[in-house]
Amino acid sequence: MDAPAIVTEHLSRRFGQLIAVQDVNLQVAPGQFFGFLGPNGAGKSTTIKMLTGLLAPSDGRIQVLGLDLTRNPVEVKRQIGVVPEGMALFGRLTGMEYLNFVGRMYGLDRETAAKRAAELLDFMQLTDQPKALVTDYSHGMQKKLALAAAVIHGPKVLFLDEPFEGVDAIASGTLKAMLQRMIARGATIFLTSHVLEIVERLCSHVAIIHQGRLVAQGSLEELRAGVESQAAAAFAAGGAAGAALPAPGEKLTLEQIFLRIVGGTRPAEELSWLG
Amino acid sequence: MAGLNSSPGMRSQFAAIARVRWQLWLNGLRTVSGRLELVARGLIFLGFSAAGFGGSFALGALSWLWITHDRLSWLAIPLWFVFLFWQLFPVMASALTESADSSSLLRFPLSFPSYFMVRLVFGALEPSTLMGSLWLLGMAVGIGIADSRYFLWAAAVLAVFAIFNILLARMIFAWVGRWLAQRRSREILGVVFFVFVIGFQFLGPLLAHLGGRGHSQASEYAAWILPIERFLPPGLAAESVTRALRGQFAPALATFALECLYGLAVLWLLNLRLRAEYLGENLSEGLARTAKRKEKQAVRLGWSFPSVSGAVAAILEKEFHYLSRSGPVLFSLVMPVVILLIFRVTPARSGNGIDLFSHASDWAFPIGAAYSLLILTNLVYNSFGAEAVGMQFYFVSPAPFRQVLLGKNLAYTLVLLLETILVWFAACFLYRPPSPEITLATFAALAFAMLANLTAGNLLSIYTPKKIDYGTLGKQRASTMTVLASLGVQGLAAGLIALTLLVARVYGKLWIAVAVFLVLSALTSIGYFAVLRRADRIALSRREEMLAELCRA
Numbered sequence: 123m124d125a126p127a128i129v130t131e132h133l134s135r136r137f138g139q140l141i142a143v144q145d146v147n148l149q150v151a152p153g154q155f156f157g158f159l160g161p162n163g164a165g166k167s168t169t170i171k172m173l174t175g176l177l178a179p180s181d182g183r184i185q186v187l188g189l190d191l192t193r194n195p196v197e198v199k200r201q202i203g204v205v206p207e208g209m210a211l212f213g214r215l216t217g218m219e220y221l222n223f224v225g226r227m228y229g230l231d232r233e234t235a236a237k238r239a240a241e242l243l244d245f246m247q248l249t250d251q252p253k254a255l256v257t258d259y260s261h262g263m264q265k266k267l268a269l270a271a272a273v274i275h276g277p278k279v280l281f282l283d284e285p286f287e288g289v290d291a292i293a294s295g296t297l298k299a300m301l302q303r304m305i306a307r308g309a310t311i312f313l314t315s316h317v318l319e320i321v322e323r324l325c326s327h328v329a330i331i332h333q334g335r336l337v338a339q340g341s342l343e344e345l346r347a348g349v350e351s352q353a354a355a356a357f358a359a360g361g362a363a364g365a366a367l368p369a370p371g372e373k374l375t376l377e378q379i380f381l382r383i384v385g386g387t388r389p390a391e392e393l394s395w396l397g
Numbered sequence: 398m399a400g401l402n403s404s405p406g407m408r409s410q411f412a413a414i415a416r417v418r419w420q421l422w423l424n425g426l427r428t429v430s431g432r433l434e435l436v437a438r439g440l441i442f443l444g445f446s447a448a449g450f451g452g453s454f455a456l457g458a459l460s461w462l463w464i465t466h467d468r469l470s471w472l473a474i475p476l477w478f479v480f481l482f483w484q485l486f487p488v489m490a491s492a493l494t495e496s497a498d499s500s501s502l503l504r505f506p507l508s509f510p511s512y513f514m515v516r517l518v519f520g521a522l523e524p525s526t527l528m529g530s531l532w533l534l535g536m537a538v539g540i541g542i543a544d545s546r547y548f549l550w551a552a553a554v555l556a557v558f559a560i561f562n563i564l565l566a567r568m569i570f571a572w573v574g575r576w577l578a579q580r581r582s583r584e585i586l587g588v589v590f591f592v593f594v595i596g597f598q599f600l601g602p603l604l605a606h607l608g609g610r611g612h613s614q615a616s617e618y619a620a621w622i623l624p625i626e627r628f629l630p631p632g633l634a635a636e637s638v639t640r641a642l643r644g645q646f647a648p649a650l651a652t653f654a655l656e657c658l659y660g661l662a663v664l665w666l667l668n669l670r671l672r673a674e675y676l677g678e679n680l681s682e683g684l685a686r687t688a689k690r691k692e693k694q695a696v697r698l699g700w701s702f703p704s705v706s707g708a709v710a711a712i713l714e715k716e717f718h719y720l721s722r723s724g725p726v727l728f729s730l731v732m733p734v735v736i737l738l739i740f741r742v743t744p745a746r747s748g749n750g751i752d753l754f755s756h757a758s759d760w761a762f763p764i765g766a767a768y769s770l771l772i773l774t775n776l777v778y779n780s781f782g783a784e785a786v787g788m789q790f791y792f793v794s795p796a797p798f799r800q801v802l803l804g805k806n807l808a809y810t811l812v813l814l815l816e817t818i819l820v821w822f823a824a825c826f827l828y829r830p831p832s833p834e835i836t837l838a839t840f841a842a843l844a845f846a847m848l849a850n851l852t853a854g855n856l857l858s859i860y861t862p863k864k865i866d867y868g869t870l871g872k873q874r875a876s877t878m879t880v881l882a883s884l885g886v887q888g889l890a891a892g893l894i895a896l897t898l899l900v901a902r903v904y905g906k907l908w909i910a911v912a913v914f915l916v917l918s919a920l921t922s923i924g925y926f927a928v929l930r931r932a933d934r935i936a937l938s939r940r941e942e943m944l945a946e947l948c949r950a
Contacts, residue, residue: 174793175792175793176789176792176793176940176944177940177941178937178940178941195795196795196797197795199793199794199795200795202793204793206789206793208786208789208948209786210786210787210788210789210790210793211786211787212715212719212784212787212790213785213787214718214719214722214723214783215715215718215719218694218697219714219715219718222697222698222699222711222714223699223711223714223715224790224794225699226699226707226708226710226711227707227708227711227712227790227794227795227796228794228795228796229707229708229795229796230707231707232698232699232700232701232707232710233698235699236696236697236698236699237696239694239696239697240693240694240695240696240697241694243694244693244694248694249693249694252694252695255580255722257580258580
């Protein structure tokens with residue numbers, strides 16, 4: 123059996139007094155499309171930054187494709203692709219120059235880097251203005267370019283921090299097509315997103331982090347079954363939670379599961395002055 | 398809406414902004430680099446204070462002396478000096494000053510007068526305002542001591558002159574900021590700025606040339622310039638004080654009124670710009686819509702260099718693209734040749750027609766080469782400043798950090814080499830070919846100085862990086878700590894080179910200098926490679942601070 127694509131053991135990160143991530147144990151199997159969810163400030167970005175080498179953990183261990191990230195950072199980075207929060211683009215290069223640059227930094231020879239760069243620009247429909255600088259691209263174009271750069275070396279694991287944020291439906295469709303193609307070829311994708319509909323449609327497995335702790339992990343069906351059984355138990359005990367059980371034949375959506383796990387919204391009456 | 402019965406008062410908004418700026422400053426002290434920056438700023442502040450109070454005393458004494466010795470017309474000289482300093486210093490010395498961007502406050506319910514005042518007051522909090530005001534105060538006191546009857550008049554005239562200077566500086570910053578906001582206008586402005594700087598360099602030779610034309614012709618030029626000078630703000634202020642001191646109150650009042658008119662004109666221009674900002678202007682640089690192209694993207698190979706790894710070659714290529722797309726950087730690289738040209742046309746003494754290097758033309762090449770290195774240090778000491786969010790890529794890519802630094806260092810060294818060759822040809826053309834000993838000594842000294850600067854530059858680029866934003870005025874600078882440290886390294890390297898040359902000159906054998914420079918280069922290269930070897934570890938330990946600074950919005 124293949125080694126897990128991503129494993130974290132007791133992963134923690136402190137910023138002074140604040141514990142941003144605490145004792146997180148994640149396991150992502152090869153070929154999974156894995157969604158990493160959590161409310162704002164829960165520790166999603168901190169975790170993905172640790173997994174990609176942008177941030178050092180305070181405690182714990184990270185393994186990617188069976189390699190310890192701290193001990194083999196270069197070997198791990200060679201096999202992963204990353205679209206970080208800020209997209210890591212170089213504004214004063216053209217799209218072609220940027221992809222060429224990234225390819226060669228990942229160790230591709232210049233012919234391969236150039237060929238793949240051209241193919242990716244074609245696929246992402248970024249060939250309209252070949253001389254335009256990245257800084258002049260629209261947000262959606264920059265997202266597509268960032269994803270192209272993350273996959274140019276054919277990574278086995280892809281980390282995406284909010285890849286669909288601020289992207290229109292057309293660009294989003296292109297991104298999804300690219301990601302599904304990667305999954306079909308056996309790559310593992312780890313993404314964070316606030317758009318739960320997209321995660322529900324794309325991801326086979328999900329983990330939810332809340333206040334720095336991992337509160338749920340598994341396939342969507344496992345999470346759904348867990349929440350429903352909890353609700354049923356509460357109903358049997360005469361609690362109010364049972365009232366939100368889905369009607370027979372209906373499934374809980376990921377949003378409902380998420381809200382059940384991390385807690386619901388606050389009552390609006392608290393801010394009565396909002397009018 | 399509940400709680401919003403009255404619009405927020407200007408005073409409370411001012412207090413809130415002052416408090417948030419104070420809080421931002423305090424929060425900046427949480428990091429080590431923030432505390433180091435505080436120390437550096439403390440030193441700079443002491444320097445500015447000494448110059449402010451010392452200059453105030455000196456200008457006060459001069460004003461007193463000129464009035465008591467009936468040299469009233471000379472009062473215009475310090476006023477022109479104050480005016481030029483006030484307007485040029487904030488632009489020229491942006492590395493030593495802090496500028497606040499208040500335009501983000503527009504999302505709050507600020508009335509236009511509040512916004513205008515916030516931009517004016519918080520923008521004016523800079524050393525040139527402090528020093529200029531102190532100097533003008535010194536002049537007013539000097540005039541008052543010389544003739545106490547005219548103290549109030551002088552104080553009023555100089556106060557208006559100070560207000561004019563504050564308004565003009567803010568007006569220039571506001572308009573330049575507008576042009577910097579868009580890449581194309583930014584590049585045009587950069588070129589105009591450097592043409593201006595180059596033109597300014599020729600002012601000295603021009604004056605020397607005019608001075609060499611004999612007294613009568615110089616007087617002719619003065620007779621042509623002085624009437625114009627008297628109608629410009631510093632001349633008007635001087636004229637107003639002078640006329641009052643001579644008891645000619647009507648002309649004094651008229652010139653004062655003209656000075657006020659200048660102030661109002663500048664106020665109008667500033668108002669025009671800030672109102673456009675206030676009303677919300679679209680400075681979008683989005684790509685123009687074009688018809689979809691059918692053809693496929695052409696394959697374009699990246700650069701390659703013999704014996705250079707792919708990653709280092711990629712960094713080298715990227716650096717050259719970055720340098721070639723920055724108008725100001727390109728123009729600054731032309732400066733060493735321009736400097737040689739200036740020296741060529743500058744007479745050593747008025748009227749003798751002999752240039753500055755006439756007795757030592759061999760030194761034109763070393764001086765031009767040293768200037769090339771000096772210009773390049775702007776890039777060397779903050780080599781990640783222009784990367785912004787791209788910095789993240791270096792930490793997620795498998796290329797070791799030392800290769801990133803090596804690629805950047807190679808790019809800078811190649812630029813220096815090309816420039817030095819260019820300077821050599823310029824020296825040959827403008828003067829005479831430097832002797833082989835001088836050429837060799839220059840290259841050996843450059844090797845030592847470049848290695849020393851690269852070693853320190855690599856460390857400072859990691860330890861005290863500063864995000865450079867070409868689109869915002871005053872945010873194109875390295876950190877104050879970096880500026881001071883780089884001055885120290887350059888001073889040390891220049892001192893060692895000068896001492897070596899002196900010893901070689903005493904013995905009359907320049908090859909001694911060549912040998913010493915080569916030994917120094919070898920010793921420095923040990924330090925350079927030691928730093929490079931540790932670069933991965935150092936960068937890894939500093940990655941959070943680097944990313945926090947360079948990737949911030």
